[in-house]
Amino acid sequence: MAGGSSAAEGDKGKVVTILSIDGGGVRGIIPATVLAFLEKELQKLDGPDARIADYFDVVAGTSTGGLLTVMLAAPDKDGRPLFDAKDLAKFYIDESPKIFPQKGSIFSKIGSALALATGPKYDGKYLHSLLRQHLGDTKLDGALTHVVIPAFDIAYLQPTIFSSFQTLLAMNQVAEHMVLAGQQPAGKSYIVISIGCGTSSLPKLKYSAKDAAKWGILSWLIKDGSVPILDMFNAGSADMVDFHLSVLSAVLGSSHQYLLQYDKLSGSAGSIDDCSKANLDKLVKIGEELLSEKVSGVDLETGRNVEVPGGGTNAEELAKYARQLSDERRRRRNN
Numbered sequence: 001m002a003g004g005s006s007a008a009e010g011d012k013g014k015v016v017t018i019l020s021i022d023g024g025g026v027r028g029i030i031p032a033t034v035l036a037f038l039e040k041e042l043q044k045l046d047g048p049d050a051r052i053a054d055y056f057d058v059v060a061g062t063s064t065g066g067l068l069t070v071m072l073a074a075p076d077k078d079g080r081p082l083f084d085a086k087d088l089a090k091f092y093i094d095e096s097p098k099i100f101p102q103k104g105s106i107f108s109k110i111g112s113a114l115a116l117a118t119g120p121k122y123d124g125k126y127l128h129s130l131l132r133q134h135l136g137d138t139k140l141d142g143a144l145t146h147v148v149i150p151a152f153d154i155a156y157l158q159p160t161i162f163s164s165f166q167t168l169l170a171m172n173q174v175a176e177h178m179v180l181a182g183q184q185p186a187g188k189s190y191i192v193i194s195i196g197c198g199t200s201s202l203p204k205l206k207y208s209a210k211d212a213a214k215w216g217i218l219s220w221l222i223k224d225g226s227v228p229i230l231d232m233f234n235a236g237s238a239d240m241v242d243f244h245l246s247v248l249s250a251v252l253g254s255s256h257q258y259l260l261q262y263d264k265l266s267g268s269a270g271s272i273d274d275c276s277k278a279n280l281d282k283l284v285k286i287g288e289e290l291l292s293e294k295v296s297g298v299d300l301e302t303g304r305n306v307e308v309p310g311g312g313t314n315a316e317e318l319a320k321y322a323r324q325l326s327d328e329r330r331r332r333r334n335n
Helices: 025-046 063-074 085-099 107-116 127-137 170-180 215-221 227-254 277-292 314-334
Strands: 015-021 057-060 146-153 158-163 189-195 255-260 296-298 305-307
Touching: 015 025, 015 063, 015 314, 025 063, 025 189, 025 277, 025 314, 057 063, 063 085, 063 146, 085 127, 170 215, 189 277, 189 314, 215 227, 255 314, 277 314
Parallel strands: 015 057, 015 189, 057 146, 189 255
Antiparallel strands: 146 158, 296 305
Protein backbone atom coordinates (compact mmCIF):
# COMPACT_ATOMS: atom_id res chain seq x y z
CA MET A 1 0.00 0.00 0.00
CA ALA A 2 1.06 3.56 -0.58
CA GLY A 3 1.99 5.80 2.33
CA GLY A 4 4.58 4.39 4.70
CA SER A 5 3.06 5.82 7.85
CA SER A 6 -0.39 4.33 7.66
CA ALA A 7 -1.89 2.34 10.51
CA ALA A 8 -2.46 -0.66 8.24
CA GLU A 9 1.22 -1.19 7.61
CA GLY A 10 2.02 -1.33 11.29
CA ASP A 11 -0.80 -3.49 12.59
CA LYS A 12 1.47 -5.94 14.36
CA GLY A 13 0.09 -5.41 17.83
CA LYS A 14 -2.74 -6.59 20.00
CA VAL A 15 -4.82 -3.45 19.53
CA VAL A 16 -7.06 -3.12 16.45
CA THR A 17 -8.20 0.43 15.71
CA ILE A 18 -11.45 0.95 13.79
CA LEU A 19 -13.28 4.06 12.58
CA SER A 20 -16.91 3.67 11.48
CA ILE A 21 -18.91 6.44 9.76
CA ASP A 22 -22.68 6.27 9.18
CA GLY A 23 -24.58 7.34 6.10
CA GLY A 24 -26.91 10.31 5.78
CA GLY A 25 -26.42 12.38 2.63
CA VAL A 26 -25.56 16.03 3.32
CA ARG A 27 -25.64 15.23 7.03
CA GLY A 28 -22.14 13.87 6.44
CA ILE A 29 -21.14 17.39 7.48
CA ILE A 30 -21.74 16.31 11.10
CA PRO A 31 -19.11 13.50 11.18
CA ALA A 32 -16.86 15.66 8.98
CA THR A 33 -16.86 18.32 11.70
CA VAL A 34 -16.11 15.72 14.38
CA LEU A 35 -13.29 14.20 12.31
CA ALA A 36 -11.71 17.63 11.85
CA PHE A 37 -11.59 17.98 15.64
CA LEU A 38 -10.09 14.50 16.10
CA GLU A 39 -7.38 15.12 13.50
CA LYS A 40 -6.55 18.46 15.14
CA GLU A 41 -6.09 16.67 18.48
CA LEU A 42 -3.80 14.12 16.82
CA GLN A 43 -1.78 16.95 15.31
CA LYS A 44 -1.33 18.51 18.75
CA LEU A 45 0.29 15.24 19.82
CA ASP A 46 2.22 14.20 16.71
CA GLY A 47 2.71 17.29 14.58
CA PRO A 48 0.92 19.00 11.67
CA ASP A 49 1.41 16.09 9.24
CA ALA A 50 -0.72 13.69 11.33
CA ARG A 51 -3.77 12.39 9.44
CA ILE A 52 -6.72 10.17 10.41
CA ALA A 53 -5.60 7.33 8.11
CA ASP A 54 -2.30 7.07 10.00
CA TYR A 55 -4.06 5.84 13.13
CA PHE A 56 -6.79 3.41 12.09
CA ASP A 57 -6.34 -0.17 10.88
CA VAL A 58 -9.80 -0.08 9.31
CA VAL A 59 -11.97 2.85 8.20
CA ALA A 60 -15.53 1.81 7.33
CA GLY A 61 -18.36 3.91 5.95
CA THR A 62 -21.86 3.49 4.56
CA SER A 63 -23.28 5.76 1.84
CA THR A 64 -22.00 9.28 2.59
CA GLY A 65 -19.81 7.64 5.23
CA GLY A 66 -18.22 5.68 2.38
CA LEU A 67 -17.46 8.95 0.61
CA LEU A 68 -15.79 10.29 3.76
CA THR A 69 -13.87 7.01 4.09
CA VAL A 70 -12.47 7.33 0.58
CA MET A 71 -11.57 10.99 1.10
CA LEU A 72 -9.65 10.13 4.28
CA ALA A 73 -7.84 7.10 2.88
CA ALA A 74 -7.17 7.89 -0.80
CA PRO A 75 -3.53 8.84 -1.52
CA ASP A 76 -2.31 11.96 -3.26
CA LYS A 77 0.70 11.96 -5.61
CA ASP A 78 3.04 11.99 -2.59
CA GLY A 79 1.43 8.99 -0.93
CA ARG A 80 -0.31 10.99 1.77
CA PRO A 81 -4.07 11.40 2.32
CA LEU A 82 -5.79 13.33 -0.45
CA PHE A 83 -7.91 15.35 1.98
CA ASP A 84 -7.18 16.86 5.38
CA ALA A 85 -10.07 16.25 7.76
CA LYS A 86 -10.50 20.01 8.18
CA ASP A 87 -11.42 20.22 4.47
CA LEU A 88 -14.20 17.61 4.55
CA ALA A 89 -17.03 19.88 5.72
CA LYS A 90 -16.02 22.52 3.16
CA PHE A 91 -16.21 19.86 0.43
CA TYR A 92 -19.82 19.13 1.41
CA ILE A 93 -20.72 22.82 1.60
CA ASP A 94 -19.17 23.56 -1.81
CA GLU A 95 -20.25 20.44 -3.70
CA SER A 96 -23.56 19.26 -2.18
CA PRO A 97 -25.70 21.83 -4.05
CA LYS A 98 -24.35 20.40 -7.32
CA ILE A 99 -24.63 16.77 -6.20
CA PHE A 100 -28.23 17.32 -5.02
CA PRO A 101 -29.50 20.12 -7.32
CA GLN A 102 -32.73 21.64 -6.04
CA LYS A 103 -35.70 22.58 -8.21
CA GLY A 104 -36.77 26.20 -7.84
CA SER A 105 -40.12 26.94 -9.52
CA ILE A 106 -43.39 25.16 -8.84
CA PHE A 107 -43.38 23.82 -12.42
CA SER A 108 -39.90 22.34 -12.09
CA LYS A 109 -40.93 20.77 -8.78
CA ILE A 110 -43.94 19.16 -10.45
CA GLY A 111 -41.67 17.92 -13.25
CA SER A 112 -39.25 16.59 -10.66
CA ALA A 113 -42.04 14.71 -8.89
CA LEU A 114 -43.12 13.13 -12.18
CA ALA A 115 -39.53 12.21 -13.01
CA LEU A 116 -39.12 10.66 -9.56
CA ALA A 117 -41.96 8.26 -10.37
CA THR A 118 -40.03 6.87 -13.34
CA GLY A 119 -36.36 7.37 -12.46
CA PRO A 120 -33.85 8.39 -9.80
CA LYS A 121 -34.22 11.73 -8.02
CA TYR A 122 -30.57 12.54 -8.79
CA ASP A 123 -28.57 11.05 -11.65
CA GLY A 124 -25.22 11.08 -9.82
CA LYS A 125 -23.32 12.33 -12.87
CA TYR A 126 -21.73 15.29 -11.11
CA LEU A 127 -20.64 13.15 -8.14
CA HIS A 128 -19.12 10.56 -10.49
CA SER A 129 -17.19 13.22 -12.40
CA LEU A 130 -16.02 14.74 -9.12
CA LEU A 131 -14.71 11.39 -7.89
CA ARG A 132 -12.92 10.76 -11.19
CA GLN A 133 -11.38 14.22 -10.97
CA HIS A 134 -9.97 13.62 -7.48
CA LEU A 135 -9.27 9.88 -7.57
CA GLY A 136 -8.32 9.24 -11.18
CA ASP A 137 -7.53 5.53 -11.55
CA THR A 138 -6.97 4.93 -7.82
CA LYS A 139 -8.38 1.57 -6.71
CA LEU A 140 -9.38 0.39 -3.23
CA ASP A 141 -6.15 -1.58 -2.88
CA GLY A 142 -4.29 1.72 -3.17
CA ALA A 143 -5.88 3.11 -0.02
CA LEU A 144 -3.56 4.25 2.77
CA THR A 145 -5.26 1.96 5.26
CA HIS A 146 -7.84 -0.83 5.08
CA VAL A 147 -11.23 0.50 3.94
CA VAL A 148 -14.62 -1.19 4.18
CA ILE A 149 -17.67 0.09 2.29
CA PRO A 150 -20.87 -1.96 2.74
CA ALA A 151 -23.47 -1.96 -0.03
CA PHE A 152 -26.49 -4.01 -1.10
CA ASP A 153 -26.44 -6.34 -4.11
CA ILE A 154 -29.89 -6.03 -5.70
CA ALA A 155 -29.19 -8.96 -8.04
CA TYR A 156 -28.71 -11.41 -5.15
CA LEU A 157 -30.74 -9.45 -2.55
CA GLN A 158 -27.98 -9.55 0.03
CA PRO A 159 -25.39 -7.24 1.56
CA THR A 160 -21.98 -7.06 -0.07
CA ILE A 161 -18.72 -5.43 0.97
CA PHE A 162 -16.23 -3.44 -1.07
CA SER A 163 -12.93 -3.54 0.73
CA SER A 164 -9.17 -3.30 0.38
CA PHE A 165 -9.00 -5.75 3.29
CA GLN A 166 -8.93 -9.14 1.53
CA THR A 167 -9.04 -11.12 4.77
CA LEU A 168 -12.07 -9.21 6.06
CA LEU A 169 -14.68 -11.86 5.27
CA ALA A 170 -12.63 -14.67 6.79
CA MET A 171 -12.01 -12.55 9.90
CA ASN A 172 -15.71 -11.72 10.09
CA GLN A 173 -16.65 -15.41 10.00
CA VAL A 174 -14.13 -16.22 12.74
CA ALA A 175 -15.34 -13.31 14.88
CA GLU A 176 -18.98 -14.35 14.44
CA HIS A 177 -18.16 -17.92 15.46
CA MET A 178 -16.27 -16.74 18.55
CA VAL A 179 -19.06 -14.41 19.64
CA LEU A 180 -21.66 -17.16 19.27
CA ALA A 181 -19.38 -19.51 21.23
CA GLY A 182 -18.85 -16.92 23.95
CA GLN A 183 -15.11 -16.68 23.23
CA GLN A 184 -12.78 -13.71 22.79
CA PRO A 185 -10.08 -13.30 20.12
CA ALA A 186 -6.89 -14.24 21.94
CA GLY A 187 -4.93 -11.27 23.18
CA LYS A 188 -6.79 -8.75 21.05
CA SER A 189 -8.40 -5.50 22.14
CA TYR A 190 -10.22 -2.97 20.02
CA ILE A 191 -10.51 0.78 19.82
CA VAL A 192 -13.69 1.56 17.88
CA ILE A 193 -14.90 5.09 17.17
CA SER A 194 -18.32 5.25 15.51
CA ILE A 195 -19.60 8.61 14.24
CA GLY A 196 -23.21 9.05 13.16
CA CYS A 197 -24.90 11.56 10.87
CA GLY A 198 -27.60 12.31 13.42
CA THR A 199 -31.07 10.97 14.19
CA SER A 200 -34.38 12.48 15.22
CA SER A 201 -35.06 12.70 18.94
CA LEU A 202 -38.67 11.60 18.43
CA PRO A 203 -38.85 9.39 15.32
CA LYS A 204 -42.03 7.74 16.59
CA LEU A 205 -43.95 11.00 16.01
CA LYS A 206 -43.27 11.12 12.26
CA TYR A 207 -45.24 8.01 11.34
CA SER A 208 -47.63 5.75 13.21
CA ALA A 209 -48.21 2.02 12.75
CA LYS A 210 -51.97 2.66 12.79
CA ASP A 211 -51.74 5.01 9.80
CA ALA A 212 -49.11 2.97 7.94
CA ALA A 213 -51.32 -0.12 8.10
CA LYS A 214 -53.72 1.68 5.75
CA TRP A 215 -51.13 2.92 3.26
CA GLY A 216 -50.95 1.79 -0.33
CA ILE A 217 -47.81 1.68 -2.47
CA LEU A 218 -47.92 5.41 -3.26
CA SER A 219 -48.15 6.41 0.41
CA TRP A 220 -45.02 4.39 1.17
CA LEU A 221 -43.22 6.25 -1.61
CA ILE A 222 -44.54 9.79 -1.05
CA LYS A 223 -46.11 11.09 2.17
CA ASP A 224 -46.23 14.75 3.26
CA GLY A 225 -43.14 15.59 1.22
CA SER A 226 -41.14 12.62 2.55
CA VAL A 227 -40.39 9.10 1.35
CA PRO A 228 -41.41 6.91 4.32
CA ILE A 229 -39.83 3.69 3.09
CA LEU A 230 -36.45 5.41 2.62
CA ASP A 231 -36.74 7.19 5.97
CA MET A 232 -37.27 3.84 7.67
CA PHE A 233 -34.46 2.07 5.81
CA ASN A 234 -32.00 4.90 6.56
CA ALA A 235 -32.95 5.18 10.22
CA GLY A 236 -32.93 1.41 10.68
CA SER A 237 -29.52 0.90 9.09
CA ALA A 238 -27.95 3.71 11.14
CA ASP A 239 -29.46 2.43 14.38
CA MET A 240 -28.37 -1.15 13.71
CA VAL A 241 -24.74 -0.07 13.23
CA ASP A 242 -24.79 1.62 16.63
CA PHE A 243 -26.63 -1.30 18.23
CA HIS A 244 -24.31 -4.00 16.87
CA LEU A 245 -21.18 -2.07 17.87
CA SER A 246 -22.52 -1.76 21.41
CA VAL A 247 -23.36 -5.48 21.54
CA LEU A 248 -19.91 -6.47 20.25
CA SER A 249 -18.28 -4.15 22.76
CA ALA A 250 -20.18 -5.80 25.58
CA VAL A 251 -19.46 -9.34 24.34
CA LEU A 252 -15.76 -8.87 23.57
CA GLY A 253 -15.10 -7.14 26.86
CA SER A 254 -11.64 -5.96 25.81
CA SER A 255 -13.06 -3.31 23.49
CA HIS A 256 -13.04 0.46 23.87
CA GLN A 257 -16.07 1.45 21.83
CA TYR A 258 -17.08 5.07 21.51
CA LEU A 259 -20.23 6.27 19.74
CA LEU A 260 -20.89 9.87 18.73
CA GLN A 261 -24.47 10.42 17.61
CA TYR A 262 -26.53 13.60 17.65
CA ASP A 263 -30.08 12.49 18.40
CA LYS A 264 -32.05 15.74 18.30
CA LEU A 265 -32.35 16.43 14.57
CA SER A 266 -35.48 18.28 13.53
CA GLY A 267 -36.85 20.06 10.48
CA SER A 268 -34.54 20.51 7.51
CA ALA A 269 -31.54 19.18 9.47
CA GLY A 270 -33.04 15.70 9.20
CA SER A 271 -33.07 15.83 5.39
CA ILE A 272 -30.43 13.94 3.42
CA ASP A 273 -30.51 16.37 0.48
CA ASP A 274 -31.41 19.87 1.73
CA CYS A 275 -28.45 21.83 0.38
CA SER A 276 -29.64 25.32 1.23
CA LYS A 277 -26.91 27.48 2.77
CA ALA A 278 -28.99 27.84 5.94
CA ASN A 279 -29.24 24.07 6.38
CA LEU A 280 -25.58 23.36 5.58
CA ASP A 281 -24.51 26.02 8.11
CA LYS A 282 -26.92 24.47 10.61
CA LEU A 283 -25.32 21.04 10.15
CA VAL A 284 -21.86 22.48 10.87
CA LYS A 285 -23.22 23.99 14.09
CA ILE A 286 -24.81 20.65 15.01
CA GLY A 287 -21.42 18.96 14.60
CA GLU A 288 -19.86 21.57 16.88
CA GLU A 289 -22.72 21.17 19.37
CA LEU A 290 -22.19 17.40 19.38
CA LEU A 291 -18.60 17.94 20.49
CA SER A 292 -19.77 19.99 23.47
CA GLU A 293 -22.42 17.47 24.55
CA LYS A 294 -21.92 14.89 27.27
CA VAL A 295 -20.70 11.42 26.27
CA SER A 296 -23.59 9.02 25.63
CA GLY A 297 -24.03 5.35 24.80
CA VAL A 298 -26.74 3.12 23.36
CA ASP A 299 -29.23 1.60 25.78
CA LEU A 300 -29.46 -1.96 24.44
CA GLU A 301 -33.03 -2.33 25.74
CA THR A 302 -34.50 0.81 24.17
CA GLY A 303 -32.00 1.54 21.37
CA ARG A 304 -31.85 5.17 22.47
CA ASN A 305 -28.78 7.23 23.41
CA VAL A 306 -28.31 7.79 27.14
CA GLU A 307 -25.73 9.91 28.95
CA VAL A 308 -22.82 7.99 30.47
CA PRO A 309 -22.76 8.72 34.23
CA GLY A 310 -19.68 10.72 35.18
CA GLY A 311 -18.65 11.18 31.55
CA GLY A 312 -17.19 14.40 30.18
CA THR A 313 -17.96 16.05 26.87
CA ASN A 314 -17.43 14.38 23.52
CA ALA A 315 -14.56 16.78 22.84
CA GLU A 316 -12.85 15.69 26.07
CA GLU A 317 -13.45 12.02 25.26
CA LEU A 318 -12.11 12.40 21.72
CA ALA A 319 -8.97 14.02 23.13
CA LYS A 320 -8.49 10.92 25.32
CA TYR A 321 -8.96 8.63 22.33
CA ALA A 322 -6.48 10.73 20.36
CA ARG A 323 -3.94 10.05 23.10
CA GLN A 324 -4.64 6.29 22.94
CA LEU A 325 -4.32 6.29 19.15
CA SER A 326 -1.09 8.29 19.31
CA ASP A 327 0.37 5.98 21.95
CA GLU A 328 -0.54 2.89 19.91
CA ARG A 329 1.01 4.31 16.75
CA ARG A 330 4.18 5.19 18.64
CA ARG A 331 4.32 1.70 20.16
CA ARG A 332 4.07 0.12 16.70
CA ARG A 333 6.82 2.32 15.33
CA ASN A 334 9.12 1.32 18.18
CA ASN A 335 8.54 -2.43 17.69
